[in-house]
Amino acid sequence: MISAGFLAILCLGVASAAPSHDYTLDAEWEQWKRSYEKIYSPEEEKQRRAVWEENMKMFKLHSGVNGLWINNVTIEMNEFGDRTGEEMRKMMNNSSVLTLRNGKHIQKRGNVPIPTTLDWRKEGYVTxxxxxxxxxxCWAFAVVGSLEGQLFRKTGKLIPLSVQNLVDCSRSFGTNGCIDGKPYGAFQYVKNNGGLEAEATYPYEAKVRLCRYRPERSVVTVSRVLGVPRTEAALMNALITHGPIIVSIDAAHESFDKYTGGIYHEPKCRSKTLNHSMLLVGFGYEGKESENRKYWLVKNSYGKRWGENGYMKIPRDQNNYCGIASCAMYPVL
Structure with a gap:
């Protein structure tokens, strides 16, 4: 991520004078804008260009050969190349995700056969x-993803559900629109208010508006929420027996922002610093099974051009890497 020092310098520079640009990067800048269909006002372009140049310099310094970061993880100057670290953090949860530890809300672990790989997308559970x-x-997209999977499991119908419904209406349950939110609070809203609408009747707008939820248009509700014990074995059990699971990880790193493929590796990742929610949809391994390159497959909400078509592989059975098992949960309809 961009350092606080750089951000301070950048702010001062913007306030005092137009940013100066490295004209040797003109061709790359224009190509990047075309690739990601970026259109700015003249003043905004000056500021975004300055941020992009700093990110590009850091990318070239750390990316190594062929865009490799560490351990064959690939990164690129993706669509977020014109955003500061602070702006990227605002796309995450600003505080630790609420952890369920009330005994009656903990999923009971059983013994189930463990397949070599699992991908709930192939079974029709994932939009x-x-x-x-x-x-x-991110919290709302993760909640909606888990509800979509459970609704499919119950009815055989895969219906995209409304994120905007949660953004607008769940603020009295511990969420704060586009600033912050916790999956458990969003589930409580759905439970207490009789359901959630579909994307078709309450489309996403990426901003907070007045609540327009109509109970007669609800397509899903929640009876309870179960937390998963803080082990990868329990997470495996829950994923196999119940379908896609909400997980939260430490994602406040430049390598996460620019990730494009491979099993993610970030030496600074911590298992107790949870700031980004995603949907766990499967697991597998790269290479030969004996090479122990095992991963969890998670769905993000950064669009299809981020990661591996919108997905990320996180190390599996490596001491709860990035906190993947620290705060997992799923709804019961």
């Missing part, structure tokens, strides 16, 4: 990847 845009509602 296409969407983008949250500049609105910090």
């Amino acid at each position: 296409p990847v969407r983008s949250q845009g500049p609105c910090g509602v």
